[in-house]
Amino acid sequence: MISKEILKLRKELHQNPELSGNEINTAKRIKEFILTHNPTKIIENVGGNGLLAIFEFSKNGPTITIRCELDALPIVESNTFSHKSLIEGVSHKCGHDGHMAIVAGLALWIKNQKFKTGKIVFLFQPAEETGKGAFNVLNDERFKNLKSDYIFALHNIPGEPLHSVIAMKKEFSAEVQSLAIYLTGKEAHASEPENAINPALGISTIVTELSKLNVLEPHKDNFSILTPIHINMGEKSYGISPSHGELHYTLRTWNETIMNTVKRNIEDVTNKICKTHNLNYTIDWFEYFPSSKNTTDCNTLVNNAAITNKLTVIERPFPFKFGEDFGWFSKSYKTAMFGLGAGINTPALHHNNYDFPEELIETGIKMFTSIITSVLEE
Numbered sequence: 001m002i003s004k005e006i007l008k009l010r011k012e013l014h015q016n017p018e019l020s021g022n023e024i025n026t027a028k029r030i031k032e033f034i035l036t037h038n039p040t041k042i043i044e045n046v047g048g049n050g051l052l053a054i055f056e057f058s059k060n061g062p063t064i065t066i067r068c069e070l071d072a073l074p075i076v077e078s079n080t081f082s083h084k085s086l087i088e089g090v091s092h093k094c095g096h097d098g099h100m101a102i103v104a105g106l107a108l109w110i111k112n113q114k115f116k117t118g119k120i121v122f123l124f125q126p127a128e129e130t131g132k133g134a135f136n137v138l139n140d141e142r143f144k145n146l147k148s149d150y151i152f153a154l155h156n157i158p159g160e161p162l163h164s165v166i167a168m169k170k171e172f173s174a175e176v177q178s179l180a181i182y183l184t185g186k187e188a189h190a191s192e193p194e195n196a197i198n199p200a201l202g203i204s205t206i207v208t209e210l211s212k213l214n215v216l217e218p219h220k221d222n223f224s225i226l227t228p229i230h231i232n233m234g235e236k237s238y239g240i241s242p243s244h245g246e247l248h249y250t251l252r253t254w255n256e257t258i259m260n261t262v263k264r265n266i267e268d269v270t271n272k273i274c275k276t277h278n279l280n281y282t283i284d285w286f287e288y289f290p291s292s293k294n295t296t297d298c299n300t301l302v303n304n305a306a307i308t309n310k311l312t313v314i315e316r317p318f319p320f321k322f323g324e325d326f327g328w329f330s331k332s333y334k335t336a337m338f339g340l341g342a343g344i345n346t347p348a349l350h351h352n353n354y355d356f357p358e359e360l361i362e363t364g365i366k367m368f369t370s371i372i373t374s375v376l377e378e
Contacts (some may be wrong), residue, residue, distance in 0.1 A: 002362045003108060009033055010101035010358060011083035017072030017090045017097070020127040023049040026070045030104060030124050037107035046123075047137030052146070053122040055110050057376075061117030064375045065148040066106065066368055067326065068099040069128040078352040094349050095156040095342070098356030100124060102154070102364035109369050118376045121146055127325075131176075131289045134328035150298060150336075151329045152371055154364055156356060157320075157339040158346035163363045165306040166314045166339030169299060171291040173337070174252040175259045176323030178229075178287040181206065181270055184280040187243035199233060199245035202277040206247060207231070209269045213262060218318045224262050225252040225321065252321055255291055289323030290331060298336030305370035311363070314341070322349075340364055 009029075018026050027049045031042055040056040049070060077084050077091035085091040092098075103122050110120060123143075127133030137143050157166055185197030207228060215224045227250050234242025251266075253259045267283065274281045294302075306313045320339075329335050340360050347354040 013097040023070035051124040065121040067123040095356040134325035160341030164341035173324040175291040176289040196241035290327030293330040
């Protein structure tokens, strides 16, 4: 049975969403809730607006960190229920309100346990949606000083059976990189194209050639998606042959090795085409999400927790295509991220009518309590 206290918190978080980098009141709300359940210590403003709640026991032992996300999305909510967002144009359409409720709910369980060794750390991480939060937390000395032995996280997954556990043997989510290609030619009168270097043909050729780098079969190790996001050239001024153009893409691969190969190919294609069309160019790389890796022993703990709680485990043959900045932690720590099925007919993540299924709060708490118990009672 989910406590009324946790349900109230979840609804308050949903009603008061904050965008990445602005999660000040969300962190304050979480802090006030956690303080009523006797943490050993709370550390604020970690990696931005992040919050660490630490529960420390009398003897040295493993440190296990459970991470969730504070931020919401710039999406107008279409739902009409009583706990709908009160902030115009901002809403929790990825379920971070539910993830926070799960992790905060663990505090109610901890105070009734008799652990003697180790530490439990709750990490309420800022700015997941922009890919900046985990990187900043990772580089915060106060987080480093905790020396976590394990870091775990979950994500609700619409379209999968409610309460199922979605596990991956290697990566949970894709490596994601965004980029912009800026092209510069020469401006001239539209009646004198011979005196211009118009980027139009260069842009169209780059788009055509980059499309050939796609490997769309997800079961292949060299899987890669290059998605055009935005193209712009010139102005609506019909007497001018423009000199500037730009293309924006996101790339998705299963790992860093393939990502680096695709990036080199993009550089080569762009360089060759720009030389052919006498264009200068620059490439700007940004919004990087490393792939979230699941280490073997962490995966074992996740699977054992699912078995303990009699939950159905769905083994995915390949990662999710979305980006998750939890991957930054995978570079330095033993980690695992798992999915919780949010229901076959639940609206998809980032859709304006999505709402986190509250039935999952209890399931998430049970999964984490089993994982924590296994680690601290080793």
